[in-house]
Every structure is written in C-alpha cells, then in structure tokens.
Amino acid sequence: MEGSPRILPAGDQAILIEFGLEINPAINRLVQAFARNADQHRIPGIGELIPSYCTLLIYYDPFLLSFSQVEQWARSLFGSNLLEAKISPEVKEIPVVYGGLYGPDIEFVARHNQITAEEVVQLHTRETYLVYVVGFSPGFAAMGTVPSKIRTPRLQTPRIKVPAGSVGIGGIQTGIYAVESPGGWQLIGRTPLTLFDLKRNPPAYFQAGDYARFYPISEEEFEKRRIQESEVIIKNHCKMFN
Amino acid sequence: MRAFEVLNPGVFTTIQDLGRPGYMKYGIPASGIADRFSGQVANLLVGNPPGAALLEVTLFRLELLALNDLVIAVTGGNLSPTVNRDPLPMWQALPIQKGDRVAFRARKKGFRAYLTVQGGFSGQEFLGSRSVFVRGLMGTPLQAGNILEFEDPEGKSIPQGNFPQEMIPSFSILNPLRVILGPQEERFSPKGIETFLTSEYRVSSQSDRMGYRLEGLAIEHLQGADIISEPISRGAIQVPGDGLPIILLWDAQVSGGYVKIANVITADLDRLAQIMPGQSLRFQSATLEEAHLAWRMEILRFERIKRAIEGHG
Numbered sequence: 095m096e097g098s099p100r101i102l103p104a105g106d107q108a109i110l111i112e113f114g115l116e117i118n119p120a121i122n123r124l125v126q127a128f129a130r131n132a133d134q135h136r137i138p139g140i141g142e143l144i145p146s147y148c149t150l151l152i153y154y155d156p157f158l159l160s161f162s163q164v165e166q167w168a169r170s171l172f173g174s175n176l177l178e179a180k181i182s183p184e185v186k187e188i189p190v191v192y193g194g195l196y197g198p199d200i201e202f203v204a205r206h207n208q209i210t211a212e213e214v215v216q217l218h219t220r221e222t223y224l225v226y227v228v229g230f231s232p233g234f235a236a237m238g239t240v241p242s243k244i245r246t247p248r249l250q251t252p253r254i255k256v257p258a259g260s261v262g263i264g265g266i267q268t269g270i271y272a273v274e275s276p277g278g279w280q281l282i283g284r285t286p287l288t289l290f291d292l293k294r295n296p297p298a299y300f301q302a303g304d305y306a307r308f309y310p311i312s313e314e315e316f317e318k319r320r321i322q323e324s325e326v327i328i329k330n331h332c333k334m335f336n
Numbered sequence: 337m338r339a340f341e342v343l344n345p346g347v348f349t350t351i352q353d354l355g356r357p358g359y360m361k362y363g364i365p366a367s368g369i370a371d372r373f374s375g376q377v378a379n380l381l382v383g384n385p386p387g388a389a390l391l392e393v394t395l396f397r398l399e400l401l402a403l404n405d406l407v408i409a410v411t412g413g414n415l416s417p418t419v420n421r422d423p424l425p426m427w428q429a430l431p432i433q434k435g436d437r438v439a440f441r442a443r444k445k446g447f448r449a450y451l452t453v454q455g456g457f458s459g460q461e462f463l464g465s466r467s468v469f470v471r472g473l474m475g476t477p478l479q480a481g482n483i484l485e486f487e488d489p490e491g492k493s494i495p496q497g498n499f500p501q502e503m504i505p506s507f508s509i510l511n512p513l514r515v516i517l518g519p520q521e522e523r524f525s526p527k528g529i530e531t532f533l534t535s536e537y538r539v540s541s542q543s544d545r546m547g548y549r550l551e552g553l554a555i556e557h558l559q560g561a562d563i564i565s566e567p568i569s570r571g572a573i574q575v576p577g578d579g580l581p582i583i584l585l586w587d588a589q590v591s592g593g594y595v596k597i598a599n600v601i602t603a604d605l606d607r608l609a610q611i612m613p614g615q616s617l618r619f620q621s622a623t624l625e626e627a628h629l630a631w632r633m634e635i636l637r638f639e640r641i642k643r644a645i646e647g648h649g
Contacts, residue, residue, distance in 0.1 A: 105599030106627035144567040151567035229363025298362035
C-alpha cells in the first residue's frame, strides 16, 4: 500500500486519498505529514484539507482544476520526503477526574478487563497518545492506542447526551467529547479544560497530529479548574463587547 | 437597526449565509444556504452581496412584523408568502412598511424559501459566518419574540434590472439527481448498485439540514457497511447496514464510518434542497466531466442573472 496510495473521486469537488485501511499510528502520521506538505504546496483551486485515520479528503474548485490535475498535483507530493516533514513534538497534558459521576463506565471497563478501577486509571495515564482525528462532533479528539488491558467495546446503545469534557474509551481508542453530544464511548472521566470555544481560533483545542497525556486530579481540583475556565470564558466574552 | 419581530417562528427558520468553510478539520461543517441559487438571487434583487445573511424558511407558519420600512425579496420554494394577507410577489425587490406583516401560509412548490432584507440581517457571527448550526452551538432557529436586526442600507437604491422570470427554477422532482459513484462503490454488489440507480426512494420524515434519510429498496452490500471513519464530502450518500441510503448535507458530521455508494453532483444540490420529506427521488450515474460541465453552466447561468438584475442584461 505504501508508496502508492489510492486516489478516488469523492463527488465532483473533492478527492479522497487512501493511505491505508487500518487505524495505525504510522499510517496516520503519514496522512498528517502529507496534509501539512500539501497545505504548504497548494496550487490555485485547492480548498480544504481534511485528514482522518488513514485517509485525506481534499476539496477543489472544478472551475479551476480537473480531477486529473488534482490527482497529478497530489502524486507529485508523494515523492517529496514526507516523513522528514516536521512532526509536532508538543504533548498536551490533560487533567482528568476519573470515575464517579464524571466517569460512570469506569467500573464496567475494569470488570470487562478483570482489573480494578485504579488500574484503569494507571493504564490510561501511562501512555502518550497520538490524536488521530478531530471531529466526530465539533472538537472531538480521537486518539490511541490504549493499552490492551483497558480496551473496551462501545456501549450497545449510545447515550443521548454526553457532557462536554468527557473522556471515553471506544475499542482501542480513547477520546474526549469537546461539546455535549450523543455518544457511545465508555466514559471513564472528565476534564475541566474547555476543548471547544468559538471565541478561540482555531476553536478546537486539539488538532490531528497532536500528542496528549492524561493525569488524574481530584474532584475538588476539577471544580476549581472549571470555575477558573468559566472566568476566562466570561472575560473573553466581555472583551468582545468592550 | 430593527427589521422584524418574530410573531411565529414557523416550522424551522434559520439565518444563513454562505457558511463557514475552513473548519471541517475541527469537526465543523460548512453549513450555509441550502439552495444557494435561490438564496443568492434574493440578495442580488435587493442590492446585497450574494452571500449576505438571510432567512431560510422551511415549509410554513413563519410570521414576521416589520419594525421599519424595508426593502425585501423572497425567492426559493413557493410557500405562499403574503404581506398583510395579500400575496407577496416572489423573485423581485419589494418595499414594505413599518407595521406590515409578512407570513408564509402553505407550501405550493419546493421546501425552502429565502427572505432577505436590503442591507442584510446582522446577528451574531460564529467563526466568520452567521449561518446557524444548532449542534455546534452556533445560534438557534428563530423563536417567537425574537427581534431580527439588519444593517442600515443607508439610502442605497435597489438594482435597476429584473430577474428574468423564465429563469425561476421549476423545483420539479421528476428529473433524477445525478451522482458520481464511489468512493466505495466496489463494496456493493452489482445488484446493489442497480437497486440504487433504478429504484425510487422516498425522503423520510427524519430528514433535516444534516441529511436526508431515504426509504425504499435496501441496497445490497458485499462485505458489510463499516469502514474506518473517513471525511465526508457534501452530498455523499452513505449506506449503513440496513441498506437504506442517507444523503449527507449542509450541517452533516464531518466524518463517518459507513460505506458511501455515490455523491450527488454539486450542480444538483440546490434542487435536492427543495425536495421535502414524503417526496420521492431517483438517482442517475454521471461522469466527472458531465458533473463539472453542469457546474460550469450553473456558474455561467448565475452570472447572466446577476448582470440582468444589475441592469446590464
């Protein structure tokens, strides 16, 4: 597969590049690197670039470019030294209060893997995760891969409302819901950080290609951080009207 | 300045402009006017830039009270608009007075109408656009009692020309929607592709600006309906396990994990926007060249109309 990704039309204004067919950090880094490279070598008519696990969608303006011109442009970029493109070294540290009302599924995850809730926390905070994709809902960050001892299938019936900041496990991935939305991941905790804020640009805290690490905090600490975060939001909001 | 008070918000009315492209990589769809042709023509008729913020009116019952003397235009589907109970002439600029009532009474043709005001609606911008995107917490549909503000047109005159009435779209549902097959058409059996291209699908009542769910014959997969989630382009037709297609539209999620059999061509999206739940549609396969030619014709048609309205026709 590597060396010759497939390029397919996705309608009449976008192409889809398939770099592989699995969720795997190496393939995802390739997608990220290619997207950065393509962004730096845009030609007129190239629009949004939307990376995912192993695919990249590129919008184009058919008034300026034909499919084969876009394809040719993309192919010319495969040759360049992709993997030498800069990889964001920043690791974002995410405070999380685990269990209880904040992570109602932590006991299920523990039982499913025949370990204790404390061990779930230990294992979840042990790894540094690559953010594969942002955007199942606004700002949602899907990352992986979680240690095998905490992998858990999604809920049979998704919840109608998952609170913003919820940290979940979905199969081999972990992820954070940035805004309140429906969702089927097993919730193990919640972060007080505001991960989606329309007053910020970009509005999403995470970008695909970021790295993240979680650390446990207490309930008191969570509530304190939440208040601080809301003060910042209110302050930004007031700035807009002054 | 105050344009209208909302007396009745109607079934679903939102402020829309040309949307917010550029944020899909953060999970935010572009949103924006569903029937772009009708919406942009409404703006041109009152001398606004084509992408000024306007009201997208769905079906009926919207009722507005003018709080100022205004110049408005209504285009799109015919939802029997009235001013003070008299029929409101569509597809032209129309001065109305403070105290006038504008209402949308019954659907005759199409599904969405566009109401614009000279100067354009103001209202809050989110990430550079006033398009309401409810799931992303960017605004809400109109509610009774809302006051809609607009930008003072400052004595600007309305354009001299006219909209050529023979160019009013027919909103006919007889012609099939053209699609480009793929990107996963190989995940369907030949019989599945044939079902998709030859049978009739009814737009389900569970359809909205995110997508149109279709009811009809199930489309046969070859090896299941799941793929690793990938980005979704506007107009993509995904087919989940039950075999019933869903067309993903303006406010759709940016990423999805079901196989996609085809994608509606851009030139046919405006027409799709005017098909309402309960109506039926068909698909027809097109080549990329045909799709690009159709899009080019759309752009040229719009330019011609723009010149006619501006009076250089």
